[in-house]
Amino acid sequence: NAGVTQTPKFQVLKTGQSMTLQCAQDMNHEYMSWYRQDPGMGLRLIHYSVGAGITDQGEVPNGYNVSRSTTEDFPLRLLSAAPSQTSVYFCASSGRVGGRDEQFFGPGTRLTVL
Amino acid sequence: AQKITQTQPGMFVQEKEAVTLDCTYDTSDPSYGLFWYKQPSSGEMIFLIYQGSYDQQNATEGRYSLNFQKARKSANLVISASQLGDSAMYFCAMREGGGGADGLTFGKGTHLIIQP
Numbered sequence: 364n365a366g367v368t369q370t371p372k373f374q375v376l377k378t379g380q381s382m383t384l385q386c387a388q389d390m391n392h393e394y395m396s397w398y399r400q401d402p403g404m405g406l407r408l409i410h411y412s413v414g415a416g417i418t419d420q421g422e423v424p425n426g427y428n429v430s431r432s433t434t435e436d437f438p439l440r441l442l443s444a445a446p447s448q449t450s451v452y453f454c455a456s457s458g459r460v461g462g463r464d465e466q467f468f469g470p471g472t473r474l475t476v477l
Numbered sequence: 478a479q480k481i482t483q484t485q486p487g488m489f490v491q492e493k494e495a496v497t498l499d500c501t502y503d504t505s506d507p508s509y510g511l512f513w514y515k516q517p518s519s520g521e522m523i524f525l526i527y528q529g530s531y532d533q534q535n536a537t538e539g540r541y542s543l544n545f546q547k548a549r550k551s552a553n554l555v556i557s558a559s560q561l562g563d564s565a566m567y568f569c570a571m572r573e574g575g576g577g578a579d580g581l582t583f584g585k586g587t588h589l590i591i592q593p
Contacts, residue, residue, distance in 0.1 A: 398583075
């Protein structure tokens, strides 16, 4: 049971390049989400998904796309990277177990855009 | 208005003392959940404790307890018998609505340093 996995751990991009951050969970959770964390800040929600085929925007969605073709996977795409997207990205998986909410995070991806 | 407010940017505490980290929240939704996470210098987000708005009792998880005062919209984290390994950033977060669908709103965190 790996929980939430993210790849890569580190990435450096040039302005204008595209890339996909991968996220997978094995907890059979319905809900998955992406956050970014900037220095000295808490996490801010980018996009989330309530199930396969269903996604919606969070607080800071501009410049990012997501899709959810399976329950397990929730990739985040940067179509044209900008320096403002330099951040640490966390994927999370959440559900309701035994009447309690639970939300677990992946280890994070540190992205630098030059 | 901020939805989650953590008023202590940093705290120094002596080892073995109890610690209270403050968190106040703002929501008009009757159904919500409150979470606390620990983020050590290695960067991962570690889930500590959860409190639902309809839970009758304060949540406890080992050395962690949540002092939930609904009328005051307060959800303080209490760490008993602090240890050096408790040094980290601590984030309070809230989910509004039922089912966990809409993601969490985070506070800006408290940097806790435990001194020997």
